[in-house]
Amino acid sequence: MKNIGDAQGVLYWDMATIMPSKGVERRSEVMAYLSKLMYDLETSKEYNDLVYGLHEHLEEMDDKEKAMIKAAKKSLDFMNKIPEEEYLEYSKLVASGENYWADARSKNDYEAFKPILEKIVYFNKKIAGYIGYEDTPYDALLDMYEPGATVKEIDKVFKELRDGLIELIDKINASDVRIDGDVLKGEYEIEPQKKYNTELAKRLGYDFERGAIAESAHPFSTNFGNKDVRITTAYSKEDPLTAMYSTIHETGHAIYEQNIPDDLTKTNIGGGVSMGIHESQSRFYENILARSQEFIDAEYPNMVKAFEGLKDLTPFDVFQAVNDVKPSLIRIDADELTYSLHIIIRYELEKMMINGEVNFDELPELWADKYEEYLGVRPDTFAKGVLQDVHWSGGMIGYFPSYALGNLYGAQMLYKGIFRDLPDYHQLIKDGKISEITKWLSDNVHSHGGTYEPKVLIEKITGEPLNAKYFLQYLNEKYSKIYNL
Amino acid sequence: MKNIGDAQGVLYWDMATIMPSKGVERRSEVMAYLSKLMYDLETSKEYNDLVYGLHEHLEEMDDKEKAMIKAAKKSLDFMNKIPEEEYLEYSKLVASGENYWADARSKNDYEAFKPILEKIVYFNKKIAGYIGYEDTPYDALLDMYEPGATVKEIDKVFKELRDGLIELIDKINASDVRIDGDVLKGEYEIEPQKKYNTELAKRLGYDFERGAIAESAHPFSTNFGNKDVRITTAYSKEDPLTAMYSTIHETGHAIYEQNIPDDLTKTNIGGGVSMGIHESQSRFYENILARSQEFIDAEYPNMVKAFEGLKDLTPFDVFQAVNDVKPSLIRIDADELTYSLHIIIRYELEKMMINGEVNFDELPELWADKYEEYLGVRPDTFAKGVLQDVHWSGGMIGYFPSYALGNLYGAQMLYKGIFRDLPDYHQLIKDGKISEITKWLSDNVHSHGGTYEPKVLIEKITGEPLNAKYFLQYLNEKYSKIYNL
Structure with missing residues (x-):
């Protein structure tokens, strides 16, 4: 998974630094394909069994091992709760989002970016719902970037x-x-x-x-x-x-x-x-x-x-x-x-x-x-x-x-x-x-x-x-x- | 497969144009991983059945379709003849080869590159053997870049x-x-x-x-x-x-x-x-x-x-x-x-x-x-x-x-x-x-x-x-x- 993650990272870097503008459509397809691969790996039975199995033995582990298993389980919980089709659609959307934004910003054209932003917010709201939260959906999003942080x-x-x-x-x-x-x-x-x-x-x-x-x-x-x-x-x-x-x-x-x-x-x-x-x-x-x-x-x-x-x-x-x-x-x-x-x-x-x-x-x-x-x-x-x-x-x-x-x-x-x-x-x-x-x-x-x-x-x-x-x-x-x- | 191929292409471009020198080891791992994915796809039963199946109906196709199926079959023949382990080892070798070469060239150090070159030639010789040829092993290599060309x-x-x-x-x-x-x-x-x-x-x-x-x-x-x-x-x-x-x-x-x-x-x-x-x-x-x-x-x-x-x-x-x-x-x-x-x-x-x-x-x-x-x-x-x-x-x-x-x-x-x-x-x-x-x-x-x-x-x-x-x-x-x- 680290391998696919790194490949995705290089594709992103390339897209932001040198990719020609008309390359965006093809690039989105490649990114979506890799996201699908990642999704398939993360949702595979073998991997799930491994992570959830290890999670039952946390008390036998040192701090680093504990953190690894907890992080893997958190990511799996995330995957398991979001329907595959929506996850792939969202991945494709955000892969091409930056190019739409850069173009809209350079033309000072909010209308061009608005439908993209609406879709992104729509998906984030749904994702928050899938993940679950105690007080408010925004908590679920916060937790992705700052684990444990809450709106409160x-x-x-x-x-x-x-x-x-x-x-x-x-x-x-x-x-x-x-x-x-x-x-x-x-x-x-x-x-x-x-x-x-x-x-x-x-x-x-x-x-x-x-x-x-x-x-x-x-x-x-x-x-x-x-x-x-x-x-x-x-x-x-x-x-x-x-x-x-x-x-x-x-x-x-x-x-x-x-x-x-x-x-x-x-x-x-x-x-x-x-x-x-x-x-x-x-x-x-x-x-x-x-x-x-x-x-x-x-x-x-x-x-x-x-x-x-x-x-x-x-x-x-x-x-x-x-x-x-x-x-x-x-x-x-x-x-x-x-x-x-x-x-x-x-x-x-x-x-x-x-x-x-x-x-x-x-x-x-x-x-x-x-x-x-x-x-x-x-x-x-x-x-x-x-x-x-x-x-x-x-x-x-x-x-x-x-x-x-x-x-x-x-x-x-x-x-x-x-x-x-x-x-x-x-x-x-x-x-x-x-x-x-x-x-x-x-x-x-x-x-x-x-x-x-x-x-x-x-x-x-x-x-x-x-x-x-x-x-x-x-x-x-x-x-x-x-x-x- | 086009998706993996494009991802590999971007990783290669990145490696040759901007990747820092110490990134080569990790990059080789990612490239080898993608090669393995590609190999698995190309050697999958579904894909093989499809290509070899279609190849039996060449006479019903137009020039473009014929060329597509022939090219796919050629690539499959290649894959099917090279043992997986050797293919992966070779992929990893050539993925890191350019960095070794660039370093050796900058230091004018043939000895540093010699073992890499020997290995690459060794693998190419074996690959030629696996693919097969009529007159001489070099024909098999030529055919990869110039289909149909022969030493003769x-x-x-x-x-x-x-x-x-x-x-x-x-x-x-x-x-x-x-x-x-x-x-x-x-x-x-x-x-x-x-x-x-x-x-x-x-x-x-x-x-x-x-x-x-x-x-x-x-x-x-x-x-x-x-x-x-x-x-x-x-x-x-x-x-x-x-x-x-x-x-x-x-x-x-x-x-x-x-x-x-x-x-x-x-x-x-x-x-x-x-x-x-x-x-x-x-x-x-x-x-x-x-x-x-x-x-x-x-x-x-x-x-x-x-x-x-x-x-x-x-x-x-x-x-x-x-x-x-x-x-x-x-x-x-x-x-x-x-x-x-x-x-x-x-x-x-x-x-x-x-x-x-x-x-x-x-x-x-x-x-x-x-x-x-x-x-x-x-x-x-x-x-x-x-x-x-x-x-x-x-x-x-x-x-x-x-x-x-x-x-x-x-x-x-x-x-x-x-x-x-x-x-x-x-x-x-x-x-x-x-x-x-x-x-x-x-x-x-x-x-x-x-x-x-x-x-x-x-x-x-x-x-x-x-x-x-x-x-x-x-x-x-x-x-x-x-x-x-």
Whole structure:
């Protein structure tokens, strides 16, 4: 099954990075065929007997074995509950979804994407029903990306987060400090950016003997075991920092996968344990690490060498500019502070779609209304609004909360783990010794693969359950310095 | 089976263009798994019964149906005769072969590649034995790439070709005209080359909505149906013409596949009929068309615009330089005239390897000796000698003759088909109306897919069986003009 999964992964990578547009129809057929093979394997009597049989002997197993069997059983339960025909139809739909989305976004044509989105939501709703849930169908979808997470818990944590963010944004609005994030903008060729990002990824600890960087409409990372772990980036000719921070983000995901131990890599727990923990790593590198003053100070000479346009700025100018708080329309361009509000909007809309509380004709307006309410900005095109993200086109509903959870996990690890074990953390960054921080993450997070559920893992590392306190503390400390609060 | 075949094709493309080096072990496992799936499908009782059953009703079918069933039966005969275990072992071997070869070549380390090559030859010999042959095991291998071709026939045609070539080379050596092919050399960035080659491929009729160009160590083309047909190129910083002619060559292959009709593309005859006919198309575009004075005259302004270093040359200088006859070491850099001698050397060595007439320790010396004898040059590294080609590493023994056969087919089509149907052929090239020539090739060659065997096809088009006469006539006419013979 790992073999088919890897083949599917390569076909997906190829589709997103280089496949010609008219290849989509044929590719969908091949993807659907592989999904059918996977389905047949997973639903075979031999495999079912094996997994359910082993599951009765969990008490005799160590943590890793337990996790493997539990994960296999979860996936089987999923398969056994969804009728084959619907599963295959859905697989084909989401295999071609990204091309429809990319085309619709480039033409700013919501109507072209609407029927696809409706079908995807329709299937997700049905899938949630098949899988089952206690409180609400969205719980079943959440559980796919963040095992054990529920709407009830997330509503609570997101409320704490949202109140704290709004309070901090109010303080910043009242501050006299004004930052101009646009000072970074100019005209930048793509080729030097490619070169810079490759070197940057190396400096962060990404191993190119086991990795590669390509371009795609929406950046992502993917891997085939721990020795072929790839990322993509999307370049902007106006702002080299867009690709830079996107590369750092994806590199964070990739470093996680490259550091999975060899004895786990071929098993079904040989990857990151959840999307939230995965995002904790990518967002740790992107924000906590790479938007810190220490990192900018250390990286500044390399940046100026690659992008002459930055040479009139001081390191502190760059540090301020990459931490400029400015409510905006595009999630992936959002600053670290308002970012979580973009997520909360998507989380709310997803819940509404799954609960049948939204008319798809009105979705773009509803999106725009929420942006106006939470962030004070309103998209004037679909491309800058409801069509901006790739996720839904691939069937990923219930994924977005992971990004915000990742922020919370990461900050909690920083305050209750890294500061404890690496008291010279800030000096390490100043000295460019990022490998020692990566080693800590590797020992405490990456090395476990999927052995421990997120809840267990975060408590194991930090000694307490997930909460929004540390992320808010981190933001308050950082922005107090920047905005003189 | 088409689905698995396409998945394998994408995995191969990915491996050759972007996969990180350490990904090779895992990739080999995935490729071997897919080969096993393919093997299981092809050897299933249902499929065998179907094909052998239909084969008994050939007389009731039209040409296309006949060709489909014959091709399916041929492939089944092949499968049924090779023991499963050996087939899987061989698949795994050739899946990883290219990486071993690329590594060995980059390190100039023949010893590192020798055991792989020995194994590949060993398996090919066994496979030939399983398949069966009348005269000599090499016939069985030839038949895979050029159905119906035999050593007996090829020995005869290649002798005619070789004698003719040597006679012409002697005349050229005696000529007073001296051409300096090096005038094209200089310093050229890769990026402008990429841009130029993309535009050039478009001008030749390659459709980028159904295609893409990437880089790989050794250029190749591959396709997944007729709507996703890709090529790769290898760039040189010293000579932009290397990539240019390699792009034209692969574009010739790709145009063939893009012009396969929709009703054939999903069938087992939905591709080029043989490697030789495929090479006739790629080499027609590369040599007959793109090394003609008419083409250079028409293309010259674009070349100079892309490569300023060429601006001091006249179109005739360029025409002469790309037709410089100079015996050399590297096949893919060889001129059109000596090229076929590179092929004849490989053909002779392959026959010897398969017949067990060569000690692998001595292969590099034997290679060097033959180069010295036929071409008067001797490689001083393995990389410039026996390690220069990718083919053997992927198990392709019996393929090389196709290149020379392609030259012969192409010239025969020109003299006995194109000149008849398109009397203004030379003017069309001058006017940049290549689409009309492509249309002739499409109508007469591409549109048939794999319907007619090469022998039938060439006689259908030209009214006579394959021979070396027209290629030698073409070369004599062309080089008489260039070398004032």
